[in-house]
Amino acid sequence: MKRFYLLLGALVIVGGALLYVAGKSKGGSISAMTDVPPANDGFKGYALGSDSAPVEVVEYVDYECPICAIFATVQFPTIKEQLIATGKVRWRIRDYPLRITAHPNARYAALAAECAGEQGKFWPMADSLFNHHNWAQTGQDVSGLFRGFAQGAGVDPAKYDACMQGQRYAGRIAASYQEGEQRGVNGTPTFFVNNRPYPGRATSDGFKGYVDTLLAARTTRR
Amino acid sequence: MRHRQVIAVLALAGLFVALYLYLYKIGVYGELKCGSGGCETVQASPYAMLLGQPVALYGVLGYAALFAICMVGLHPRLTAQRWPTTVLAVLATLGFAFTAYLTSLEMFVIHAWCRWCLGSAAIITLIWFVALPAALRSRRPRTGS
Numbered sequence: 034m035k036r037f038y039l040l041l042g043a044l045v046i047v048g049g050a051l052l053y054v055a056g057k058s059k060g061g062s063i064s065a066m067t068d069v070p071p072a073n074d075g076f077k078g079y080a081l082g083s084d085s086a087p088v089e090v091v092e093y094v095d096y097e098c099p100i101c102a103i104f105a106t107v108q109f110p111t112i113k114e115q116l117i118a119t120g121k122v123r124w125r126i127r128d129y130p131l132r133i134t135a136h137p138n139a140r141y142a143a144l145a146a147e148c149a150g151e152q153g154k155f156w157p158m159a160d161s162l163f164n165h166h167n168w169a170q171t172g173q174d175v176s177g178l179f180r181g182f183a184q185g186a187g188v189d190p191a192k193y194d195a196c197m198q199g200q201r202y203a204g205r206i207a208a209s210y211q212e213g214e215q216r217g218v219n220g221t222p223t224f225f226v227n228n229r230p231y232p233g234r235a236t237s238d239g240f241k242g243y244v245d246t247l248l249a250a251r252t253t254r255r
Numbered sequence: 256m257r258h259r260q261v262i263a264v265l266a267l268a269g270l271f272v273a274l275y276l277y278l279y280k281i282g283v284y285g286e287l288k289c290g291s292g293g294c295e296t297v298q299a300s301p302y303a304m305l306l307g308q309p310v311a312l313y314g315v316l317g318y319a320a321l322f323a324i325c326m327v328g329l330h331p332r333l334t335a336q337r338w339p340t341t342v343l344a345v346l347a348t349l350g351f352a353f354t355a356y357l358t359s360l361e362m363f364v365i366h367a368w369c370r371w372c373l374g375s376a377a378i379i380t381l382i383w384f385v386a387l388p389a390a391l392r393s394r395r396p397r398t399g400s
Contacts, residue, residue, distance in 0.1 A: 037263075037264075041263065041264065044264065044267050044271075048267070048271035051275075052278070055275060055278075055284055056283060056284060164304075165304070167280065167309075170281070173284070174284075177279070177284070178279070178280075178298075181294075181298050
């Protein structure tokens with residue numbers, strides 16, 4: 034019996050030490066992000082929906098923001114079904130990673146989404162970032178986790194790694210942030226509908242009501 | 256009571272594996288020491304979540320329960336009791352069935368192998384191989400004086 038408890042004790046020490054060491058060795062995502070000046074490459078953000086949709090919604094988003102995640106997972110599926118799939122709305126995402134200490138991985142997440150977007154996987158990557166949002170609660174290194182999201186989205190990991198390490202789109206993200214500041218964005222998510230600040234509630238019902246009103250007014254004017 | 260000791264050791268090892276996967280899943284660890292990249296593919300798949308919680312959390316709870324029952328069952332007053340052996344067999348069977356389902360997902364749906372998940376699958380299989388015969392033996396009527 035004594036040997037059994039000695040074995041358990043040894044196992045606890047070894048297992049605990051391994052977990053501790055694993056927690057110490059980090060991939061270095063946060064520190065790897067350096068400040069990069071805005072570089073406007075003409076890119077206007079990834080858009081979902083018909084090019085001929087009469088209404089365009091621009092959403093300034095921070096992937097680390099819990100309200101953005103709730104909106105993306107709870108409200109956006111209905112918006113996609115009711116407004117985007119029906120050709121009424123084109124939805125455009127702009128990066129606005131908040132520069133607050135509580136969001137240390139916001140820019141890194143935006144970069145991960147852009148690097149997946151480079152390979153045509155922006156939307157599945159954005160979905161993964163929001164659907165598995167636990168990462169945003171810890172403030173710990175997320176490089177491996179995001180790499181896993183990217184692989185799950187079908188991204189070539191070698192190209193993704195090169196994009197992330199080179200911070201290929203950091204300038205684009207900074208430019209999007211600067212654009213947001215110029216438009217008066219001071220939190221996320223912030224929406225503009227046909228270039229005007231959205232005055233309603235950030236719910237699927239709110240957007241549907243507002244878009245229907247816009248479309249009805251358009252019809253009346255004709 | 257040797258089988259309870261064996262299961263306790265295995266469950267403790269499984270607990271550390273499941274805890275490692277869970278801590279990775281919630282973002283405490285930046286990367287998994289996996290070697291193949293398959294672990295991250297599996298962990299990023301939709302099947303890594305169940306009822307809004309990471310699957311690894313169920314592993315943590317399951318192994319913790321197995322370990323706790325073993326330790327209770329090893330108390331001198333309970334070593335002769337049959338119920339810990341029966342509960343261990345039931346839990347091990349549930350864990351084994353769940354693991355078989357997860358492993359089949361890796362093989363047929365996700366098409367990627369997570370070595371840590373396979374390690375956990377091996378541990379729960381061993382636990383099942385120890386727990387089930389022990390429970391069957393304990394149900395046989397004792398013969399002799």
